[in-house]
Amino acid sequence: MRRRGTAICACGCLSTSLLFLALAVSTFVLVQVGILQETLDNYIRKEATLKPGHESYKQWVHPTIPMYKDFYIFNLTNPSEFARGEKPSFKELGPYRYRENRKKTILEQGDGTITYVMSRTFHFNSTGEYTENDTITTINFAYVAAIYNANTTKLRDDLQLVIDTSVHPKPELVIHTTVYKLLWEYTDPLINELYKLRKTLSPYIYLQLNNSYSDRELPSIVHSGTKDSLKTAQFIQWAGLKELPFWRNKANFIHNSTEGLLFHPFIHQDEELQVFISDANRTFHLHYRNKVKVRGIDAYRFRLLDSDFRPDPNYLTGNNTPIGLIYLGVLQNPEAPVYGSKPHFLDCDESLHKAVEGISPPNRNRDDILADIEPITGSSLRLHQRIQLLINVSQTSGHFKSFHHITPVYFPLFYLDEYATLDEKLAAKLNEMVFTPIKTVHTGVWVLFGLCCFISLTTGLCTIRWCANLCKYGDWVEERRPLILQKTDS
Structure with missing residues (x-):
């Protein structure tokens, strides 16, 4: 036993x-x-x-x-041939780099919300080869804008009066100006004469704004995340607006979107993230693509949905355009036929790229909008907000002789890449x-x-x-x- x-x-x-x-x-x-x-x-x-x-x-x-805004100018190389009806040909110049300083002034720290105003200033940061004083050749977009309004508003009579009576030379199809004036405060005799007749117009055309955004004066409100961490940094109101203008049926919301530098913690790959880009007056949607590393830190790469750069029937104007363009003319004063696309016509109708010469083929890694996000904290480790500005140049008859023979084209002015990338110091702190x-x-x-x-x-x-x-x-x-x-x- x-x-x-x-x-x-x-x-x-x-x-x-x-x-x-x-x-x-x-x-x-x-x-x-x-x-x-x-x-x-x-x-x-x-x-x-x-x-x-x-x-x-x-x-x-x-x-x-570190935050920067790089501009790449499309310099017109055949102005005479273009005026006779040939395709415009370009040489890309840049980057013209500006260091961005973004600062918020807190007005109120509410119960789960923050009210603030923000200023954004840009300081030229020379890359050595290019300067703000470089002279470039481009379309006279002030003239194009004036003709556009002459066909639709009471500006027609004023414009004709200026052209007929001005002691200044008649406006031309093409202008030679500096990079600084093109980007920040372009003006010419035509605009100044129109301003004398209509004080509601601006004596300058601002394709970009430096330290003068409306959100510097009107308050914005975001969720702080203290009540619901999933809403951290999401807009409730931007620049005094709780709903975006120019949209039907609340089709494009400010809500649920952020400025792109910070999202909520614990990001998942199956999420749709939203970024509000004030330069385009709309919210864009980002979807997960793949995993990347930024300074040794694991991140999720989110890219823009292709459908966001297409005409939207809920937008009140500018929808009769080729695929790949969005209308930005309502953001100008006066309104102008200005459009936005991805750089180098990425994801655009092929006809747009074929209508011009000298523009590089599109490249998704170089030209798309993307955000590399650290998924635990929701912090953007690398962010690129890219957009190309074009103006719709059409053939006209009558007194505007400079436009009699040109071939209609969406004329590219420049594209910008506004980006931020984590540096070694911040990586160590994270x-x-x-x-x-x-x-x-x-x-x-x-x-x-x-x-x-x-x-x-x-x-x-x-x-x-x-x-x-x-x-x-x-x-x-x-x-x-x-x-x-x-x-x-x-």
Whole structure:
């Protein structure tokens, strides 16, 4: 019976050992997805909210991530041939690089909301080869805008009066100007004369604005994320507007979109993210594409939906255009036939690219709108907001002789790339504040799991040995009995 008793002991010991092992695994699971992980997630959610004192708040108010705006000018190389009806031919010049400084002035820290005004200033940052004083040749877009309005408004009589009576030379189809004037404050005698007659017009045409955006004067409101972390940095109101103008049926919302530098924490690959780009007066939608690394940090790459750069029937004007263009004319004063597309006509109707010469073929990595987002914090590690500006030049009759023979074309003026990329200093800070604590917790979990396994194994071996010795020498072993009972004498 000794063998049976020993087997019982061994089974009991083995059961005890397995019980300890199960306890170790249970402890690992509890720690990994339970208390410690939840505590860590709550810490990240808290730090990612826009609350004074948090690093995310400091970066949102006054970003220290290097931000730039690069302009690439399409310089017209055959102005005489273009005036006679040939295709326009271009040489791309640039980048003309500007360092962007973005700062928010907080007006009110509400219950789950922040009200602020923002200023954006741009300072030329020479790349060596190009300067703001470079002379370029392009279409007289002020003249094109004036003719466009003459066909639709009371400006017609004023424009004709200026052309007939002005002592200045008659406006020409093509102009020679500096890069600075083209981008920031173009004016010419035609605009100045019209301004004298109509003070409601601006004496300048601003294709870009420097430190004079409307959101510098009118308040914007965003969610701080303290009530719902999934709404962190999302707009409630932009520049005094809760709904975007020029859209039917609230088809394009400000709500649920951010400015692109910060999203909510814990981004998932199946999400649709929304970015509001004020230069285009609309919200764009981003979808996950692939995983990338930015300075050694894992990130999700989100790209723009192709459908966002197509005519939208809910937009009140400018929809009778080829695929790939969006109408931006309503953003000008006076309104002008200005359109936006992706650079180099990416995802546009082929006819647009074939109508011009000298424009490089499109390249998705170079020309698309994208955001590389760190998924745990929702921070943009690399962001590119790109758009190409064009003006619709049409053939006209009557007094505007410069336009009698040209071939109608969507004339590209320039494209811009507004971008921000994480630098080494901010990468080190992100590692210190987020990834080091995460690695510490995960390392501690595995150490604890290993310790539990070691204790379980050691305890099991000791228990088996103890049981074996007990089975061999213990008092409870059944006594031997004789195999044959002998008869007793009667």
